[in-house]
Amino acid sequence: MLLFCPACGNVLVAEEGARCHRFACTTCPYVRNVTRKVSSRKYPKLKEVDDVLGGAAAWENVDSTAEPCPKCEHPRAYFMQIQTRSADEPMTTFYKCCN
Template sequence: MLLFCPNDGNMLYAAEGEYAYQFQCRTCPYVYFVTEKISERKYPKLKEIDDVLGGSAAWENVDAIDEPCPKCRHERAYFMQIQTRSADEPMTTFYKCCNNTCNYQWKE
């Protein structure tokens, strides 16, 4: 919480007074006494993001290889490679577990 001095517009700083907490100006004698608990929580609104891999439709026509799932240890996984960085960098390989109850996704 920011409070400003009505006299000179400077930001008020928290301080502990004789009897209570207070906000005071550092350049003039203005003091704002705190008479009740001051608290407020604000949670940022998260943006909805698009699935960069194309959602579930992207996994319909992909191949499977012998790659163990790090979550359930199933021995096969679907894979696809996508160029996510510049052209001189290698492609990123995305995996999805073939076990329909797991469906864990990871990348290398």
């Protein structure tokens, strides 16, 4: 939380004194003593995550390969390729077991 000087508009800086805490302006003599706890929290809104793979419908018309599944050794697996990075990068291949 930023506080601004009402006299000159500069940002107030926090100072810790022997007896009290205060906000002071570095340009003019304005001082504001802290009489209570000052706190502020701001939680940013999380943006919605896009389904990069296109959801369950993306797997409906994909090809299958004769390569065995690396997890369960099933003899076939579905695959699809999606451009996940910039155009000069190779496509990313995703596999899904036919089992």
